Amino acid sequence: MATCTKTEKIQLHVPKLEELCEVLQNGLKSNFADAQITVVECPDLSQDPFNFPAKGLCGSPRITDVGGVPYLIPLVQLDKVYDMNAVAKALELPGAFILGAGAVSSKSVGMNAELMPLVVTASEGKLAVNGSYLASINPADGKCLQEKYSDKYRDCDFGLLGNLYACEGKPGKVLEVKASRRTGEYSLVTCLRKTLENHYSDKSLALGGTFIIQKGKAKIHIMPREFSSCPLNSNEDVNNWLKHFIVSAPLVCQSVLVSRDPDLDLRVEHTHCFSHHGEGGHYYIDTTPDIVEYVGYFLPAEFVYRIDRPEMTHKTGRD
Template sequence: MACAEFSFHVPSLSELAEVMQKGLKDNFAEVQVSVVDCPDLTKEPFTFPVKGICGKTRIAEVGGVPYLMPLVNKKKVYDLNKIAKEIKLPGAFMLGAGAGPFQTLGFNSEFMPIVQTESEHNPPVNGSYFSYINPADGGYLLEKYNKKYHDFGCALMANLFASEGQPGKVIEVKAKRRTGQLNFVTSMRQTLGNHYGNKPVGMGGTFIVQKGKVKAHIMPTEFSSCPLNSDEEINKWLNFYEMKAPLVCLPVFVSKDPGFDLRLEHTHFFSHHGEGGHYHYDTTPDTVEYLGYFSPAEFLYRIDQPKETHGFGRD
């Protein structure tokens, strides 16, 4: 598997907090960005297998949308324990968004990776979720992966934020009442892009939609047999839903692509009330409340970059 490495621009947390405070005010009525100790992420509502998102931070983008569409490439299957070694961090804690391991499940799904990978001293822990369309009624189901499955697979594409899973200082973002057109993640990403320009900054972490509802999608369980060649065709294929807070989201975003055909942002979410999928934006701007914890990434690893690419299917 080909793997390219790139060093991100890594501003200080205090500088990032200042930049984000200023930029997010264009999109939200109330914004408070500060540097805090990472909360204990093993506790509710996160229930991650590690306490934090600090230590040797990096972003891995694996595969990509061109392996799903126009038509699926079923050879593109991955193992998160192997990816941890590729990014030179065996034992990494990873979270993010990707396509579920159809090689195990037998069908296509949205995947919410939350994995403590294997290291010399510790066995791996899979806290991931997946959501999929219920063939019985066209509704959706959210399941915890390790209730039935014991592998560490994913497929086709994944955007992962990896760290040693340590406690430490992080950026806390509180935003209420959306006044602009951008979703929460795009608002942060564009703020960084506007400020840092040609110096790419990568970030990841977790945020909670505390109040309100969001628009989400879940891919069909069957891959498309007709080629999907535009966003319009993809949107007809996808299933869209409105889902309600509280939702635990797993964002990965990069301010500028330094030439690796990146998906600049990708956010999946799960909940403890059976709702989960791919986050688009909130549908209740007047009441929405976000609370997030983020860490800048030191490195980017681009793994198995598609040789043939296109620009659609990146929303």
């Protein structure tokens, strides 16, 4: 990533965790039969089922929206490649632990694919640790092919777009979100986001973190290996190009959400998931509301950084 890439920074509203528990629990109860949010010590995320390269979600929490869907559609811009280590520096947090949702660099991987970033970036004297996964379409059977990024690739690059949460990767206090049996139409992430949007109507808040779908199934998509050669001009075009799958729990999801866009042309929610049974991709919603169970860990971000915001923008393909 060129050092001249433009970065904009805005401070976000950060309520006390106890206040967020009350607000979010009330919101979740309109969408789930059971919902409980408490402040807990972050579980050790280096352990099962997470196996992240860092222990926790704490220390200087921030989010970033890098690039954007306009670099993917209507037609791909292949020169849009970013390095997680450079992103960490742009976030004024070299060595940050970064998680979230993005696309691979097709220059590195040789095709298009979903990326589930989980990276401890490089810092003085320490090499980066890349625990990311990628999910692509298996050319042999047209199904999902999930791989550990570091099994094949050495870099920490990604392409086109990324919605990322960054922190020092330390233990500490976080929000524990438990919800089960979905009664409303919203996904867990959309419900959290809309609750914040409704309660803090004049402020921008963001949450980042991880959650597990413990029971049930979920709808995901994976982008095809080949970029579209004809322009994708509508949500219908995009959905016809994407490959959709129903995948099974347990799924480990990484999520970034923003209650209200402070005029940075943000994608307001983005969640990618991986599993230990070979399925992963871009999460929409569970498809088994009667039995679904979620448990997750989140923190509010103090800042949002907008990196390499597209000059020509549109609202297509942001679901």
